[in-house]
Amino acid sequence: MKGRVIKYGDNVDTDVIIPARYLNSSDPAELAKHCMEDLDKTFTERVREGDIMVAGRNFGCGSSREHAPIAIKASGISCIIAETFARIFYRNAINIGLPIMECPEAARDISEGDEVRVDVATGTIENLTTGKVYKAAPFPDFMQEIINADGLIPYMRERMERQ
Amino acid sequence: MGMTMTQKILAAKAGLPKVEPGQLIMADLDLVLGNDITAPVAVKEFEKIGVKDVFDKDKVAIVPDHFTPNKDIKSAEHCRMIREFAYEKEITNYFEIGQMGIEHALIPEKGLAVPGDVIIGADSHTCTYGALGAFSTGVGSTDMACGMASGKAWFKVPEAIRFELKGKLQPWVSGKDVILHIIGMIGVDGALYKSMEFGGEGMASLSMDDRFTIANMAIEAGAKNGIFEVDEKTIEYVKEHSAREYKVYKADEDAVYSRVIEINLSEIRLTVAFPHLPENTRTIDEIGEVTIDQVVIGSCTNGRISDLRAAARVLKGKKVHPGVRTIIFPATQKIYLQAMREGLLEIFIEAGAAVSTPTCGPCLGGHMGVLAKGERAVATTNRNFVGRMGHPESEVFLASPAVAAASAVTGRITSPEEVVGE
Numbered sequence: 160m161k162g163r164v165i166k167y168g169d170n171v172d173t174d175v176i177i178p179a180r181y182l183n184s185s186d187p188a189e190l191a192k193h194c195m196e197d198l199d200k201t202f203t204e205r206v207r208e209g210d211i212m213v214a215g216r217n218f219g220c221g222s223s224r225e226h227a228p229i230a231i232k233a234s235g236i237s238c239i240i241a242e243t244f245a246r247i248f249y250r251n252a253i254n255i256g257l258p259i260m261e262c263p264e265a266a267r268d269i270s271e272g273d274e275v276r277v278d279v280a281t282g283t284i285e286n287l288t289t290g291k292v293y294k295a296a297p298f299p300d301f302m303q304e305i306i307n308a309d310g311l312i313p314y315m316r317e318r319m320e321r322q
Numbered sequence: 323m324g325m326t327m328t329q330k331i332l333a334a335k336a337g338l339p340k341v342e343p344g345q346l347i348m349a350d351l352d353l354v355l356g357n358d359i360t361a362p363v364a365v366k367e368f369e370k371i372g373v374k375d376v377f378d379k380d381k382v383a384i385v386p387d388h389f390t391p392n393k394d395i396k397s398a399e400h401c402r403m404i405r406e407f408a409y410e411k412e413i414t415n416y417f418e419i420g421q422m423g424i425e426h427a428l429i430p431e432k433g434l435a436v437p438g439d440v441i442i443g444a445d446s447h448t449c450t451y452g453a454l455g456a457f458s459t460g461v462g463s464t465d466m467a468c469g470m471a472s473g474k475a476w477f478k479v480p481e482a483i484r485f486e487l488k489g490k491l492q493p494w495v496s497g498k499d500v501i502l503h504i505i506g507m508i509g510v511d512g513a514l515y516k517s518m519e520f521g522g523e524g525m526a527s528l529s530m531d532d533r534f535t536i537a538n539m540a541i542e543a544g545a546k547n548g549i550f551e552v553d554e555k556t557i558e559y560v561k562e563h564s565a566r567e568y569k570v571y572k573a574d575e576d577a578v579y580s581r582v583i584e585i586n587l588s589e590i591r592l593t594v595a596f597p598h599l600p601e602n603t604r605t606i607d608e609i610g611e612v613t614i615d616q617v618v619i620g621s622c623t624n625g626r627i628s629d630l631r632a633a634a635r636v637l638k639g640k641k642v643h644p645g646v647r648t649i650i651f652p653a654t655q656k657i658y659l660q661a662m663r664e665g666l667l668e669i670f671i672e673a674g675a676a677v678s679t680p681t682c683g684p685c686l687g688g689h690m691g692v693l694a695k696g697e698r699a700v701a702t703t704n705r706n707f708v709g710r711m712g713h714p715e716s717e718v719f720l721a722s723p724a725v726a727a728a729s730a731v732t733g734r735i736t737s738p739e740e741v742v743g744e
Contacts, residue, residue: 312370316371
């Protein structure tokens with residue numbers, strides 16, 4: 160996948176990704192309307208389908224609300240690259256089929272507006288604007304299978320059908 | 323190489339003789355938990371899996387505690403959805419308004435968490451039950467759905483940081499100050515992906531309520547779980563609250579830790595976290611003049627009976643500052659009743675505080691105490707992120723119940739010693 164970068168800093172928490180005042184809805188499209196609202200009011204206007212979000216350390220810290228990766232995915236973001244992810248967000252993103260990559264070097268180097276191409280299976284991140292290439296550690300096979308199935312529910316359903 | 327407490331529990335529940343950090347395992351679950359924000363999404367996902375029933379109707383708990391009593395029509399619809407799910411699946415541990423409490427105070431009180439358990443909850447503060455020597459961690463709604471369907475969850479075995487506690491807390495200093503001090507020291511990602519294991523001779527001086535508060539905020543240091551060694555106090559608590567069998571796991575003598583940190587409880591001072599991260603801590607003497615508009619005492623972090631007693635000790639015979647809206651939330655119905663019988667509610671009401679039925683409402687800016695632009699609150703809750711309790715330009719200062727109560731009296735962040743004079 161290929162996209163334009165929208166960049167944020169460290170400790171982006173799930174309260175700013177989707178403020179609790181909107182959690183009386185669980186509809187992805189409705190949640191996407193308020194995505195990043197308390198951190199960046201311009202996000203929903205400027206995000207385009209396929210854009211890639213890049214951030215610093217501890218992305219998605221705080222509440223376990225799955226509404227956070229749901230809102231990001233529904234707003235059109237195709238992948239998140241961060242130095243590190245908070246662990247519940249990490250699980251949730253994989254479970255709902257939102258590709259994420261942990262790559263400190265790429266996360267620090269890549270700038271707002273850069274064009275970036277990523278290959279989640281190999282962990283390759285290519286900054287088309289600067290020409291630099293980075294390598295994130297690929298996922299363990301088990302997580303890659305969940306990602307390939309587009310989330311934990313389809314993965315589980317496939318396994319149950321096979322049994 | 324020996325195993326930590328968490329590694330031992332995970333190995334046992336995965337049916338393995340040994341596990342190592344980084345290993346991916348599938349473990350059996352003793353409890354799967356959700357609330358009125360996370361369970362509706364989990365119910366929708368559960369229905370996509372295609373199984374008829376939950377894996378064990380006694381091992382699922384649903385607690386409508388966040389936007390309840392229903393704050394608006396959409397929240398009421400969500401609550402109806404999970405209530406209908408609970409009735410249809412005959413879930414034993416569904417707690418309706420009138421019986422419910424804030425989930426992380428309620429679950430231990432109902433005896434649903436015991437030493438040696440593996441518990442997942444679709445709420446980040448599920449790590450609270452580590453105070454009982456259980457492995458307990460927060461997950462999202464999809465994990466909750468799969469957990470309800472299969473009774474299993476996958477985990478990456480964590481490394482651990484060992485906190486070796488020694489000494490004894492000074493007067494007025496509580497578990498909240500201990501955990502804020504630790505987060506201030508290691509940072510909001512200081513224990514990322516790791517287990518925080520608490521033990522040592524100093525642990526004996528910590529009440530169970532102190533331990534719940536400390537384990538509760540392990541997530542604010544990024545931890546996968548917080549876990550306490552099991553001692554006589556734990557066993558006494560478990561026997562009082564649960565008829566379930568339990569198993570005590572001890573870390574091996576040669577367990578390997580990524581870091582060992584000694585915490586001298588005697589040196590910990592009253593601590594407050596400034597906006598907008600729980601790691602922005604200052605001790606009470608470093609604070610200066612911070613005036614406030616609201617005080618919230620309660621939540622899954624600090625709404626237990628010891629917390630209310632500490633607040634009452636400060637507020638007894640005093641009046642809250644006319645400029646400070648003071649709202650006190652006992653965390654469960656049982657705690658509410660006990661506080662009533664002990665005369666604590668009378669002290670609060672006579673001091674000019676509002677006392678509310680249990681709800682998570684104000685902690686996450688949901689309802690029952692939302693902040694306006696530019697307002698400041700001292701709260702005994704767990705997060706002070708941008709917009710956490712309301713307007714993105716409001717501010718939250720995290721503190722213990724004693725500091726929060728003292729601040730309610732003076733209208734600025736204050737030590738309880740100043741108000742009580744001892």
